[in-house]
Amino acid sequence: MRFFWTLLTITLFLFNSFVVNADGRIFVTNERSNTVSVIDAKSLTIENTIKIGERPRGIGLSPDNTELYVAVSEEDKIVVVDPNTLKILRKFEAGSDPETFGVHPNGNIYISNEDDAKATVFDPKTGEQIAEIRVGLEPEGVAVSPDGERVIVTSESTNMLHVIKTPENIIESNILVGSRPRAAVFNNSGDIAYATAEISGEVVKVDVRKAKIIKTGTTGDAKSKPKDIILSKDENVIYVAGGRANKVIVMDADSLEIIKGIPVGKRVWGLAMSGDGGRIFTTNGVSGTISVIDTIKNEVIKTIEVGKFPWGVVVRED
C-alpha cells in the first residue's frame, strides 16, 4: 500500500513537472510602464517587453490561443497582439475606460466600461460592438462561465453581481453582495460563482441560477482588500489575491474557511493559473513583481521583476 502511494506521488510529481515545463508564455500588463512583460514559462525569466499603450490593465487570450488582447484604459482601446511573434496586429475602440474583460468561448469579448456604468460586447475579429448592457456604477470584474451560457459583471459602487444571459445579452438577475465587488469566477459547470468584495473583505459563493448567496467567508485580515479570485482545477480550493495584505489567501471552496495565507509581493491583484493547475502567477503592483506559486506546496518558488504596477496576468501554453 505504501509502495503504491509512493509510486503515485512520484508519478504525479513527474507528470506535474512535465506539464509545468511545457512551452509557453506568461503575459503581464504593467499599468504604469505602459508595457506587457513576456515571461518564458519554462525558464521563468523575462523574454521580451512589448510597448502596448496607455494604462494597460485587463489581459486575455482568444479561445484558440492565437490572439492576445490587452485593454489600454487611457486610450479606450483593445490592442490585439500575436502571442507568437509579439507583433501588434491591430487595435479597436472598446468604449470608455475599458478595464477588465472576459473572453467568451465563441470568441467575443465582454468588457466592463468603468466610467460608463455599462458592459459592452465586442467581436475582436472585426472590432465591432455587438451589444451594450446597462449595469451598476464602476463595473469591474468580468467572468464568463465555461459553457458560455452566462457572464457575470461586478459593479463596485452598486455592490452587485449582474448575471447576464448569453447570447441574448440581457441581465437575468442582480445579486447584492458586500461592498465593492471586484472579481468573480464560475465553477466548471457554471452553476456556482465566487466573488470578492474589497471593502467588506469578503468572499461570497452564489448559486447563479437562483441568484442567491450560499455562503460568505472573510479573508481574515483587516488589511486585506481582496481582488482577483480563481478556482483550482479540482474545484476544491479558491485562491484570492489579498491586495495590501500582501498574500494570496487559500480557501476551502466549500466552507470558505481559510486554509493558508501565502506571502507574495506588495499589493497583489491579478492571478492566473497554468493549464495543469500546478502554478499560480500573481501580479504584485507595488513591488513590481510576479510571484510564482507551486500549488502542491502552496509556496512561492520564484519572484520575477516586471514593469511598474503589474496589473493583469494570463498564461498561454502551446
Add this chain to the structure above:
Amino acid sequence: MLIKNIRFLLIIVILVSFNLNAEIIEVNFVYIGHEEHPALLGIKQGIDESNLQGQFLNQKYNLEIISENKIQKHNFTKYIAILTTVKSNELKSLAKELTNIPIFNLTDESNELRVNCITNILHITPSNKMKADALKQWQTKIPDSKANPQSWHYSFKKFAARDLNKRFKKNYKTNMDDYSWAGWAAVKMTSDTVARTKIISAKNMLNYLKTKLSFDGQKGSDMNFRVTGQLRQLILLVEDNKVIAEAPIRGIAKPPTLESLGILNCSK
C-alpha cells in the same frame, strides 16, 4: 434554433411579468438649506447613483428641498432622513423636534455638537478636533507644514476616489468638495442600507446607521459612526491643490489608527 428562440421569449415574458408584479419601494429624502450650497450637488449625485442601483431592485429615491424658514409647519413623517447644512443651534432644535429620524449634519464642524452626543444627529463632516489632530500628526514629520486638513479633494485618486470625482465633474461641471462629498455620502449610505436591509422606517434606519453600518465612502476603509455621531474617516492633507498625505499618518498614529482623530467620548 427554435428552442433557443422559445427560451429567449420565455425569459422576456418572465422578466416583463416580474416587473409588473414587483412593487416599487419609494424612499424620500429631504434637504434643508440653500439651493446654491455645494452639498446639494453631492446630494443630487447620491440620489442619481441610488436610483441607478434602485432600478435593479425596484427602489426609487426622491429628494425634496425646503428652506430653513419653512421647517416649522412641514410634515416630516414621510422621509427616511434629513440632510442639512444649517448651523449648530438650528441643528439642535431640529433634532429635539424630530427625534426618530436620522439628521445628517453636512457642514457644521463644532466640537461641542460631538461631545453632546445628540442621538439622532449623524455628523458626516469631520469635527474641528479631527482636522486639528490630522494636521498635528503631519506636523511631527514637517513642523512648518501649511497643509489644509480636508475630508475630500478633487485630486484624490486612491480607493476609487478618482471614479467618484470623475463622474461628479461630468455631471455638475465643477469639482467635488468636502460638502458635496458629505451630501453624496449621506444619501449613499442610506440607500445602501435600504438596498441591503429593506429598512424603510426612519427610526430603524437611524438605529442601523448608528450600530451596523459598513459603508464604502470611496476613501478607503469601511465607514461607521462613533457614539458621538461622528463618521469615522481619514482626513486628507492638502497643499497647493494636491493631496500630500492621509491622516491617520502611517507610523505615527497608533492602532486603531482612525481613533487618533477627533473626539471619542460623550461629555457626562
